[in-house]
Amino acid sequence: MDRRKFIKGATIAAVGATAATLATPAIAAGVKQLKMVTSWPKGFPGLGTGAQEFADRVTTVSNGEIEIKLYAAGELVGALEVHDAVQAGTADLYSSAEYYYGGKSQALNFFTAVPFGLTSNEMDAWIQHGGGQELWDEVSAQFNIKCFSGMNTGVQMGGWFTKEINSIEDFKGLKMRIPGLGGAVHSKLGGTPVTLPGGEIMPALQAGTIDATEWVGPWNDMAFGFYKVAKHAYYPGFHEPGSILSLGFNLDVWEGFNKNEQALIETCAAATNDHMSAEFNARSTSALYDLVNKHGVTYHEYSDEIFKAMGVASKEVLAEVAEADALTKKVHDSFMAFRKDALVWSEYSDASYMRKRALVDF
Amino acid sequence: MDRRKFIKGATIAAVGATAATLATPAIAAGVKQLKMVTSWPKGFPGLGTGAQEFADRVTTVSNGEIEIKLYAAGELVGALEVHDAVQAGTADLYSSAEYYYGGKSQALNFFTAVPFGLTSNEMDAWIQHGGGQELWDEVSAQFNIKCFSGMNTGVQMGGWFTKEINSIEDFKGLKMRIPGLGGAVHSKLGGTPVTLPGGEIMPALQAGTIDATEWVGPWNDMAFGFYKVAKHAYYPGFHEPGSILSLGFNLDVWEGFNKNEQALIETCAAATNDHMSAEFNARSTSALYDLVNKHGVTYHEYSDEIFKAMGVASKEVLAEVAEADALTKKVHDSFMAFRKDALVWSEYSDASYMRKRALVDF
Numbered sequence: 055m056d057r058r059k060f061i062k063g064a065t066i067a068a069v070g071a072t073a074a075t076l077a078t079p080a081i082a083a084g085v086k087q088l089k090m091v092t093s094w095p096k097g098f099p100g101l102g103t104g105a106q107e108f109a110d111r112v113t114t115v116s117n118g119e120i121e122i123k124l125y126a127a128g129e130l131v132g133a134l135e136v137h138d139a140v141q142a143g144t145a146d147l148y149s150s151a152e153y154y155y156g157g158k159s160q161a162l163n164f165f166t167a168v169p170f171g172l173t174s175n176e177m178d179a180w181i182q183h184g185g186g187q188e189l190w191d192e193v194s195a196q197f198n199i200k201c202f203s204g205m206n207t208g209v210q211m212g213g214w215f216t217k218e219i220n221s222i223e224d225f226k227g228l229k230m231r232i233p234g235l236g237g238a239v240h241s242k243l244g245g246t247p248v249t250l251p252g253g254e255i256m257p258a259l260q261a262g263t264i265d266a267t268e269w270v271g272p273w274n275d276m277a278f279g280f281y282k283v284a285k286h287a288y289y290p291g292f293h294e295p296g297s298i299l300s301l302g303f304n305l306d307v308w309e310g311f312n313k314n315e316q317a318l319i320e321t322c323a324a325a326t327n328d329h330m331s332a333e334f335n336a337r338s339t340s341a342l343y344d345l346v347n348k349h350g351v352t353y354h355e356y357s358d359e360i361f362k363a364m365g366v367a368s369k370e371v372l373a374e375v376a377e378a379d380a381l382t383k384k385v386h387d388s389f390m391a392f393r394k395d396a397l398v399w400s401e402y403s404d405a406s407y408m409r410k411r412a413l414v415d416f
Numbered sequence: 417m418d419r420r421k422f423i424k425g426a427t428i429a430a431v432g433a434t435a436a437t438l439a440t441p442a443i444a445a446g447v448k449q450l451k452m453v454t455s456w457p458k459g460f461p462g463l464g465t466g467a468q469e470f471a472d473r474v475t476t477v478s479n480g481e482i483e484i485k486l487y488a489a490g491e492l493v494g495a496l497e498v499h500d501a502v503q504a505g506t507a508d509l510y511s512s513a514e515y516y517y518g519g520k521s522q523a524l525n526f527f528t529a530v531p532f533g534l535t536s537n538e539m540d541a542w543i544q545h546g547g548g549q550e551l552w553d554e555v556s557a558q559f560n561i562k563c564f565s566g567m568n569t570g571v572q573m574g575g576w577f578t579k580e581i582n583s584i585e586d587f588k589g590l591k592m593r594i595p596g597l598g599g600a601v602h603s604k605l606g607g608t609p610v611t612l613p614g615g616e617i618m619p620a621l622q623a624g625t626i627d628a629t630e631w632v633g634p635w636n637d638m639a640f641g642f643y644k645v646a647k648h649a650y651y652p653g654f655h656e657p658g659s660i661l662s663l664g665f666n667l668d669v670w671e672g673f674n675k676n677e678q679a680l681i682e683t684c685a686a687a688t689n690d691h692m693s694a695e696f697n698a699r700s701t702s703a704l705y706d707l708v709n710k711h712g713v714t715y716h717e718y719s720d721e722i723f724k725a726m727g728v729a730s731k732e733v734l735a736e737v738a739e740a741d742a743l744t745k746k747v748h749d750s751f752m753a754f755r756k757d758a759l760v761w762s763e764y765s766d767a768s769y770m771r772k773r774a775l776v777d778f
Contacts, residue, residue, distance in 0.1 A: 114679040115477060170773055173766055175537065175570070175697050182691055183698035208537070209765035271765070290769040317476045325686035329544055335537050335765075336545035339757035342764065355768060358775055365776030372778075393778070395701035400770055402704065403571035403633070403697075404535055406717060407652040408767040411532055413720055414727030416734075416755070 077143025077304040088122045088146040088307070091136040093154065095253045096126035099277050099337075100270070101299060104205045104330040105149035108301060111322040120315065122147070133251030140304050141197045147303045149204055153234030154249070160378035161193045161385040163235045165201065167210075167294035168389065169368035174206040174296035174331055175404070176396040181298070184392045189385050200308040202323035204301040205330035208338075212288030212356055213268030214259075214280040219288060219354070222363040231255050231267035235371055236293025242367040252278065259283045268293065272341035273334065281349040288354050292364040299330075439505030439666040450484045450508040450669070453498040455516065457615045458488035461639050461699075462632070463661060466567045466692040467511035470663060473684040482677065484509070495613030502666050503559045509665045511566055515596030516611070522740040523555045523747040525597045527563065529572075529656035530751065531730035536568040536658035536693055537766070538758040543660070546754045551747050562670040564685035566663040567692035570700075574650030574718055575630035576621075576642040581650060581716070584725040593617050593629035597733055598655025604729040614640065621645045630655065634703035635696065643711040650716050654726040661692075 080087040090109055094102040109122035125145075127133035136148035137155045153166035165186070172180060180186040181203055194201050213230065226244035237247030248264055256278050258264045266284065268291060269275045281287075301323050311319065345351040356364075376386040442449040452471055456464040471484035487507075489495035498510035499517045515528035527548070534542060542548040543565055556563050575592065588606035599609030610626055618640050620626045628646065630653060631637045643649075663685050673681065707713040718726075738748040 111679070111683055114676055115683050117676050170776065170778065173769065175694070178690065178694035179698035182694045209769045211764070289764045290772065292772075295769050295773070314476055314479050317473070321473055321477050321684055321687040323687075324690040325683040328540065328686040328690035332537070332540035332544045335758075335761060336541035338765070339761040342761065353764070356772070358772065361772040362775050365773075365778075369776065369778055390778070396697075397774070398704065399697060399701040401774075402573070402651045402715070403700070404766060405770040407535065407571045407657050408762055409771075410652065410654075410718070410720065410723040411657070411727075412759075412763075413724050414532065414731065416532065416727075416731055416752070 077146065077306045078310060079146050079307055085118060086120045088120065089130065090122050090124045090147045090149065091130050091139050091145040092124060092148060093127055093133040093136055093150040093251055096129075098126075098252070098274075100205070100207070100274050100330065100334060101149070101252070102126065104299065104326060104333075105301075107330065108149070108204055108322055108326040111325060112319060115322060116315070116318055120318075124149075127251060127253055133253065134249075137197065137199070137302065140199055140302055143198075143304050143306065145304075146307045147301060149299060149301055151233075151297065152201070152300050156234060158197060159193055159382065160375050161189075161382040163375065164385045164389050165190050165193070165298060165300065166234060167236070167297040169235050169239050169293045169371065170295075170365050171389070172296055172393060172396060173400070174208045176393070176400065177206060177296040177298060178203070178327070179396065180389065180392045185388050186392075189388055193381060193385065194302065195305065198305045199302045200305050201303075202301045202320065203298045203327045204323055205299045205327055206334070207270045207274070207294070207297045207299070208331065208334050209271075210268065210291040210294040210297060211271045211275070212291045212293075213266055214275070214284035215266045215286040215288065216284050218286055219356070219360065222360050228266055229264045231258065231264050231269075232293060234293070235368075235375065236268070236291075238371045238375070239293060239364060239367045242371060243363070256280065256283075270297075271334065271338055272345055273337040276341045276345060276349075281345055281351045285351055286354060287345070287351050288356050290356070292356075292361060292368065439508065439668045440672060441508050441669055447480060448482045450482065451492065452484050452486045452509045452511065453492050453501050453507040454486060454510060455489055455495040455498055455512040455613055458491075460488075460614070460636075462567070462569070462636050462692065462696060463511070463614070464488065466661065466688060466695075467663075469692065470511070470566055470684055470688040473687060474681060477684060478677070478680055482680075486511075489613060489615055495615065496611075499559065499561070499664065502561055502664055505560075505666050505668065507666075508669045509663060511661060511663055513595075513659065514563070514662050518596060520559060521555055521744065522737050523551075523744040525737065526747045526751050527552050527555070527660060527662065528596060529598070529659040531597050531601050531655045531733065532657075532727050533751070534658055534755060534758060535762070536570045538755070538762065539568060539658040539660060540565070540689070541758065542751065542754045547750050548754075551750055555743060555747065556664065557667065560667045562665045562667050564663045564682065565660045565689045566685055567661045567689055568696070569632045569636070569656070569659045569661070570693065570696050571633075572630065572653040572656040572659060573633045573637070574653045574655075575628055576637070576646035577628045577648040577650065578646045580648055581718070581722065584722050590628055591626045593620065593626050593631075594655065596655070597730075597737065598630070598653075600733045600737070601655060601726065601729045604733060605725070618642065618645075632659075633696065633700055634707055635699040638703045638707060638711075643707055643713045647713055648716060649707070649713050650718050652718070654718075654723060654730065 152162040228245040233249040514524040590607040595611040602609040
């Protein structure tokens, strides 16, 4: 009850502050026309096509009463300017990743991915049934935004390197594209983290501005062609074990919808989350095979020793982030409490099953 | 293209055969009113509430233009008669599990769960992006039905036993409620499998008609109170590593919807699949704690030796099922080919991550 009041209060304040530019979608012949800005290159597999799928679902399911026009990164605003644009009402909604905006609030990191954190299934469970969505609403209301999970990449890979990583020492001095809390851990390991939107990674890698990069996994990464420059890929990633790609609505636009329209949008977001997360899992193996067999990539498993060092550094980073401000602490504590229980259930279910399934060769 | 034609052909034949009772939903004041029969007790956590969630989403998102009235098991037809009822047009749709109807086609087993088969993430990937849905359409068209995934339980637990299971020999002569292909494996291990709807398990266990039972996992099983009779629970289950609960529409009813209505229904099914699967994961740990701490249950991990024997028997059962008929063989081959690739990706992602995450204590 108090939280609802807090959110309402924040909304009213935000509306008051930006009254001159109060966001309302364009309406033509009774059709609500929304502008959706994204952090992804046009038609990019998974991230871009998933954003388009959400837009198409809303248009079809609403019988064309809500239209969403998608703009790729750079078409209306830059890849990492979409949060600002939706906050200001220049655009109605975005498809992006919350951790790009960690500079506005460290709490936003928890709504993309946390080093040594939750897998996609565990993330969905926390957001939808563990208090995560309510906290996300509280954090985003500060920026006049209402968010949903729009897809989940699943466990991301460790990244692309021009040289082998044989010990944790090899991260020292390494300039690597790795955003969010993963970047903070990379820094703690002695490396230099860089945040770049997807479309700018390959030129930076080719120019030698960065030595290494992570992006998502085989399916997404192949589309950018990182294998042309870096032949060593590592798995699993410690830094993004189940990343949410978010859909963020301008809060005035969101509150302008009636209850049924809101349910329609929430339902389309959940359906896209379901369908796209499954696509990441379905397309990864054949991409992995192509990278290894056609493009000469070597996939190495990180040694337990390296992974342990990453874990120790991750723990330090999380303890520090928790001290950023009261709301970040509240989100951190909810996430970590959920993580404790989630690990128990994952061991009883997926982890033990996958371990034992491998005992018999089919 | 050929498959579409086949389905169309099958549909027309079915319509011809049942022309006298051609199913069309009731229409009152422009509202399509659908009858949904289910295999679950009224309001049963997860299975029953998930079916209700789907019904509510369709009604809300369609602005009340499609209404779905839910009937619990036994209210309109018996728990395991819902497939027949929807085939005949007595009801418009069902919420159930396909493997209950393996007697109509062995192929249906693959659309619930397969021993040593796919996890929930892998199942979603096969159904939505690996050809599974198209095969499900082909199989179900024989029964004038169109299906969707409505939720996924995740890895199910091994079950409830009154005595400890210390070796594979302990399954000999054991009368256990275990449906589908899991039941066939149980039989191969020397036990007697029994199929009972959920609501009939507890009385059978109390009367001693069965010695043991599986159902789903801690959250669902606690609601039935199996712990009152059987204090030994085992994990993980070999038999249902990611069971789909299905939504099945009478095909004439389905084809009576326009394209937008069909997209609305498909979207509501995917959203419910997303939301309910997350709920199974979110609610399991606290139920597990309650079962152990309040109800004196001991959860044992199946030994590798027992699990291996289950795997060998599962492999035999799958080889036999593949020979049932040409369509079952086609489904089996698609499933097993997908399984091969899915295991590779799961090892690179969830399995290796969960193994390594456990190296550091948070």
